[in-house]
Amino acid sequence: MKNLSGTITKEIDIKSTSGDITFANRMDHFMARLGVNRNGHLIAPGLYALGKPAKDSPVFASANYTLSFDALRSALSGIDAYILVLDTRGINVWCAAGKGTFGTDEIVRRIETVKLHDVVSHRILIVPQLGATGVSAQEVRARSGFKLEFGPVRASDLPEYLKTHQATEEMRRVRFTLLDRIVLIPVEMNYILIPMLIVSVILSLVGSYTAAAAAITVILSGVVLFPILLPWIPTTDFSTKGFIIGGLMALSFAMNAFYGMMSEALWLRSGWALTYMLTMPPVTAFLALNFTGSTTFTSVIGVKREIFTYVPKMAWMFGIGIILVIVLSLLKISGGM
Amino acid sequence: MFNSYDSNTLKYDPRLCINCGMCSKVCPHGVFNTSGKVAQLVNPKACMECGACQLNCPTKAIKVDSGVGCASAMIWAAVRGQKEATCGCGSSCDSKPEILQIGKKES
Numbered sequence: 316m317k318n319l320s321g322t323i324t325k326e327i328d329i330k331s332t333s334g335d336i337t338f339a340n341r342m343d344h345f346m347a348r349l350g351v352n353r354n355g356h357l358i359a360p361g362l363y364a365l366g367k368p369a370k371d372s373p374v375f376a377s378a379n380y381t382l383s384f385d386a387l388r389s390a391l392s393g394i395d396a397y398i399l400v401l402d403t404r405g406i407n408v409w410c411a412a413g414k415g416t417f418g419t420d421e422i423v424r425r426i427e428t429v430k431l432h433d434v435v436s437h438r439i440l441i442v443p444q445l446g447a448t449g450v451s452a453q454e455v456r457a458r459s460g461f462k463l464e465f466g467p468v469r470a471s472d473l474p475e476y477l478k479t480h481q482a483t484e485e486m487r488r489v490r491f492t493l494l495d496r497i498v499l500i501p502v503e504m505n506y507i508l509i510p511m512l513i514v515s516v517i518l519s520l521v522g523s524y525t526a527a528a529a530a531i532t533v534i535l536s537g538v539v540l541f542p543i544l545l546p547w548i549p550t551t552d553f554s555t556k557g558f559i560i561g562g563l564m565a566l567s568f569a570m571n572a573f574y575g576m577m578s579e580a581l582w583l584r585s586g587w588a589l590t591y592m593l594t595m596p597p598v599t600a601f602l603a604l605n606f607t608g609s610t611t612f613t614s615v616i617g618v619k620r621e622i623f624t625y626v627p628k629m630a631w632m633f634g635i636g637i638i639l640v641i642v643l644s645l646l647k648i649s650g651g652m
Numbered sequence: 653m654f655n656s657y658d659s660n661t662l663k664y665d666p667r668l669c670i671n672c673g674m675c676s677k678v679c680p681h682g683v684f685n686t687s688g689k690v691a692q693l694v695n696p697k698a699c700m701e702c703g704a705c706q707l708n709c710p711t712k713a714i715k716v717d718s719g720v721g722c723a724s725a726m727i728w729a730a731v732r733g734q735k736e737a738t739c740g741c742g743s744s745c746d747s748k749p750e751i752l753q754i755g756k757k758e759s
């Protein structure tokens with residue numbers, strides 16, 4: 316515990332930090348982005364001193380998720396400030412605000428435990444804008460005396476914001492750029508990789524390599540191709556976007572089945588082609604619908620409508636497709652075809 | 653083509669507005685404009701029902717059914733027979749911070 320600027324009594328526990336992002340920090344961010352050790356990227360909640368803050372230095376609220384905290388302190392590098400780290404159980408600001416852990420109660424409690432009233436002489440706390448989902452500024456003020464200022468969405472805009480304490484329209488908006496979507500891919504992949512490998516191994520053992528290739532294709536279309544192409548696929552609903560992508564992929568497999576077994580009867584070739592058209596698109600559509608959780612704009616009611624409209628259709632299509640596969644396989648085994 | 657995002661639960665009563673400007677400060681999608689006499693709903697369809705404006709409006713002029721707009725959380729809630737989805741913080745929550753905090757200024 317440091318006795319900062321000689322103004323703070325020793326009982327107040329203030330940890331010191333800096334604006335530098337070390338190699339270890341970068342490794343931690345890399346792992347967090349890969350989705351490795353999901354709950355392990357956290358720091359201790361409490362009050363942190365960045366640089367050499369004095370009684371009139373600004374105070375910023377943050378989550379105790381390393382990516383959130385590190386983004387804030389590196390954006391503020393060179394500025395003397397306090398960072399009030401809330402206990403969000405290692406979850407980022409927006410998700411934690413949605414859950415209520417980055418919330419009014421936690422802010423009020425944390426202000427008291429760190430004795431913020433004694434540390435600084437002013438009564439202003441700068442909170443990331445996306446924390447507003449969980450934090451009521453009026454209530455925090457009534458209960459703690461601290462006036463909240465909602466800063467910009469991105470920590471990187473803070474130096475600009477601090478000049479006037481006014482955020483521009485641009486700083487207040489959440490976007491979802493191509494790069495934003497690409498960074499999501501490794502995390503999504505991390506969840507689906509093992510199931511995908513298991514399914515494709517089983518399929519190549521009991522079925523065919525083509526079936527295994529089809530499984531890998533639909534999954535990759537759902538978790539890699541779909542996020543990249545998102546804004547350019549026509550239609551607004553995620554499920555229909557997924558059906559389109561999955562359908563295009565299925566088409567190539569269907570064509571292959573149809574034209575690849577010219578010696579077989581026409582109905583049999585059509586049947587096999589149809590199995591691809593029935594089983595592949597719903598899987599991609601389902602993965603696409605799941606992606607709504609990662610986006611920054613889908614409304615609750617909209618996602619609910621999508622679930623009710625499309626999930627039953629996906630299930631039926633997939634189910635009928637599987638039955639068709641079984642029937643065709645049985646016919647093949649029973650010989651004569 | 654069917655559009656599930658055509659309408660939402662956001663409701664705003666301009667008669668209660670005291671034009672404090674809070675809603676336009678907290679909204680991540682520019683739904684409100686507070687440069688006039690009272691707040692104006694300028695882009696209601698962009699609302700993602702995050703609930704920030706409702707929570708921070710001092711006169712309760714705004715109502716919205718907020719919750720987790722995440723399909724996997726809702727599907728799991730439906731499977732488990734729960735009414736409300738709680739954020740399971742799966743992959744989606746891991747991935748959000750880059751967008752929100754580290755994300756550099758987009759061009």
Ligand code: SF4
Pocket residue numbers: 668669670671672673674675676684686691708709710711712713714
């Ligand atoms: S937060 Fe409420 S009172 Fe303030 S400007 Fe918006 S609608 Fe009006």
Ligand code: SF4
Pocket residue numbers: 662678679680681682683684698699700701702703704705706716
């Ligand atoms: S609920 Fe969220 S997205 Fe919708 S208007 Fe309010 S602040 Fe904006």
